[in-house]
Amino acid sequence: MNQHNSNHIFMRRSFCHLLFFFCSLFPISLTAQGPLPVEDRLIGFSAERLQRYSGFLEEEVTQSRIPGAVSMVMHHGRIVDQSSYGFSDLSRRKNMKTDDIFHLMSMTKPIVTTAFMMLYEEGHFLLSDPVSKYLPACKGVKVAKDVQAGTEGGTVAADQEITIHQLLTHTAGFSHGLGGTELDKEVSRALYAEPHENIEQRVQSLFRLPLVGQPGAQWNYSASPDVLSLLIEHFSGMTTAQFLQERLFGPLGMTDTGYNIPKEKKERWVPVHEVDKTGNLIVSEQQLPIEGNTVFGGTHGLFSTAGDYMKFCMMMINKGNANGQQFLSPKTVELMTTNNVGDLYQSPGQGFGLGYGVTTNLAQSEAIGSVGQYYWSGAYCTYFFIDPEEDLVVILLSQLQPYSNYYGDKMRQFVYQAMISEE
DSSP: OOHHHHHHHHHHHHHHHHHHHHOOOSOOOTTTOOOOOHHHHTTTBOHHHHHHHHHHHHHHHHTTSSSEEEEEEEETTEEEEEEEEEEEETTTTEEOOTTOBEEOGGGHHHHHHHHHHHHHHTTSOOTTSBGGGTOGGGTTOEEESOTTTGGGGOEEEOSSOOBHHHHHHTOSOOOOSOSOSHHHHHHHIIIIISOOSSHHHHHHHHHTSOBSSOTTSOOOOOSHHHHHHHHHHHHHSSOHHHHHIIIIIHHHTOTTOBSSOOGGGGGGBOOOEEEOTTSOEEEOSSOOOSSSOOOOOSSSOOEEOHHHHHHHHHHHHTTTEETTEESSOHHHHHHHTSOOSTTOSOSTTEEEOSSSEEEOOHHHHTSSSOTTOEEEEETTTEEEEEETTTTEEEEEEOOBSSOOSHHHHHHHHHHHHTBOOOO
């Protein structure tokens, strides 16, 4: 594993602990659609080979490596697999169900980015625009001389203004507060320890701290999507929660997705689990709040189900179209899912688009898949990928900390090996 991947995994693990510590072409209705005949459902897939994937997840539950999981595979607009495994709540031995509700954590980022690009299509801004044109507090942001020393190490002036494109690609120089440097610690305290009433207050605290590097000079996993959320509110005149509900969740039929879980749905919430000091898998003592949330972030914060997230992904794979509505232009989707950062994203065979990781070279990635596959994951071990070449969408949701990309890698390995010739 290269240093970039090691740092990325460390950052995501830290995110979990910091948050706890600080507290259409194929129009479908996933909720209404009945089971398809096996011979139709498994076109292009082997039932026997899919069992390898199921067997793997069942074994992980049996060996108490994960509490439970929900898996969903969609191919050519057909549900190939929709399964639940293990328990949603180990303390109550409550069986996992396919419609259980999960913390998406960083799988919030692609949704908020997509919503933001809908506003781009309405002409509110250009990607090359400086952020300060719309958020004046971003003007004059400084750059840390030494991230290990933090603000005490001094700052220098930025050599250019931060652009909207840099926010979308994590190249602006912002931090997520997860990397372990002194500056990261300062950012984490500002973002997650200080109380904030809304997303504007959180973003203002980010603007007050120096960048990790000059804008455009590096890819650094960051809280930039929170700035996107504030810009959504600036351009739309609505809170991000309202905008997402009116423009995405409502029209897509994502009835279980939002920043809070209603009381009548609380029993479907899956709490996060962890391994205790004795090696036992338990429900974490501290949990993020599931109601009363008022900071509608772009970095994390949404709750959802596998079925709801699949509706979002199907809109993306159908080039922005779903339920007879064009949410994004196919050309916008193309831009978002193309590598926009050159070689700044230093994971072998991967690049980064606007809100999504993108596979650019299969041999360098050392994994089975397709060039053009795009994806992301969340800090509590939630994963998805979209493969336009194979017309394939796969989601795997669990609730486990600390983060590891292991299950995301195994998901791809087992799903792709289950594909067979359709002829």
